[in-house]
Amino acid sequence: MNPLPLPAAPAAEARLAGLDLLASSVLLVDADARVRYANPAAENLLDASLKSLSRQKLTELFANGEELAALCRQALAHKWADLRQDLTLLRPGREPLHVHLTVSATLEAEVLLELRENVQQLKLDREERILDHSQANKELIRNLAHEIKNPLGGIRGAAQLLELELAARDLGALSEYTQVVIKEADRLQTLVDRLLAPHRRPHIVGDVNIHEVCERVRSLVLAEFPHGLAIRRDYDASLPEFRGDKEQLIQAVLNIVHNAAQALAGRIGQGDAEIVLRTRVARQVTLAKVRYGLALDLHIIDNGPGIAPEIRDRIFYPLVSGREGGSGLGLTLAQTFVQQHLGVIECESQPGLTDFRILLPLP
Structure with a gap:
């Protein structure tokens, strides 16, 4: 049974109160690598209360906690003022935590650990x-x-x-x-x-203007849904042409836009359905473990009901469809065509806003 956390002195309480306001996760550990304090952000990150975390050793919290404890000992030995590094924290029975870690010693012979989730990882x-x-x-x-x-x-x-x-x-x-x-x-x-x-089908490569692709898709979908649907353009005219298979990219974008139009059936009836085609330049993008200085960032956004939570993680799988009578192949083919261009499709969805994002490397 772990002992209860020691009561903090008034000065310590004031010091810790400031940490409560931080958005990043903070752990305060003693010389034995036992947790003395965790701010609310750390409680959320570790999915544990301060009471359950207090007095636990880092080796009890994480399978590779000894690595973290060693960093704490080095900090107390004043080997450096503060250390910053990326680290994967392994938790038994849970998903690993990819964090950017800052380790620094305090004047009270304790170690402050600041953890920020590594979104890029x-x-x-x-x-x-x-x-x-x-x-x-x-x-x-x-x-x-x-x-x-x-x-x-x-x-x-x-x-x-x-x-x-x-x-x-x-x-x-x-x-x-x-x-x-x-x-x-x-x-x-x-x-x-x-x-x-x-x-x-052979991969036919030529010069591609993404706005010509978007305009072709826009005209095809509006021909099928002439009333109640607006497809709004939000283009970055500075985007350069790139090498690719234009017909494949038209098919990929068409599959996504057509799915969006079908999902908007209710709003089309009300006359307020909207799809936005937005193009931007993204910089320093990593796609399939390769770093690119520039990438095409195409968003296909609709104001429909969103993707059902139970299939949200499987929408690119073949034969998975959120629509009655759908074949479940449209997004699978779109993903295949985009990947053949070394790109990736991402999706974020909630009721009233679904955003499909296509990233393609640019020269």
Whole structure:
């Protein structure tokens, strides 16, 4: 049983009160690497109360706590005024914490640990997971589609032969059943062709102006939804052209915008549906572990109901759809086309605002 935290002296209470106001997470530990104090931000970050954290050793809080404790000992030995470094804190049974750590000794022979979540590392980890999932999905889709394609041809051919046999025996009335088989086989064939499309079609590279891509998509979607939907432009005219497959990028953006328009059905009926196409330049962007000085930053924003929380983390998986009757392939294909351009698609969604962000490296 851990002892209760020692009561703080009035001067200490005043000192700690200031730390309570910080947005960054702060731990105060003693010479034995035991936690004496944690501010509210640290309680939120570690998902634990001050009472449960107090008097625990860093080695009890983190699987690699000895590394942190060693830094504290070095700080107390005045090996440096303060140390700043990125660190991954391992917690048994929980997700690792990627933090930017600042370690400094106090005049009271204690050590102040300031922890800030490393957003860039979290982003890199998320992108790596997406790429791994995407690669696995592509292999699965390719293999599954080929396995389905062969028997489909046999089923359709057998149904056609059966239809001819029925006609020869004057049983043409039964041909409606063979027609059902043929039509369903054709429908599945179309689905398989869509699954295989990104892997069959050659990558045709040329100069691409992203605003021409956006304008093409805008005209196509407005032709289908002429009333009740506004597609607003917010372009950065300084964006340079880049090398890419224009048709693939049109298809990728079209799939996202078309999904947004379908999700806006309710607002289109009310006449206040809106999609924003916003282009900007992003600087010093890391995509698939490669650092680029410049990147195209395209946002597709709608004011629809948002993506259901239960599928939000799986929207780029094949055959996952939030719409009744949807094939669940539009975003999968969009992601494949963007990744073939060394880019990435990100998504943030809440009721009233869904933002798909396409990042592509620029020369």
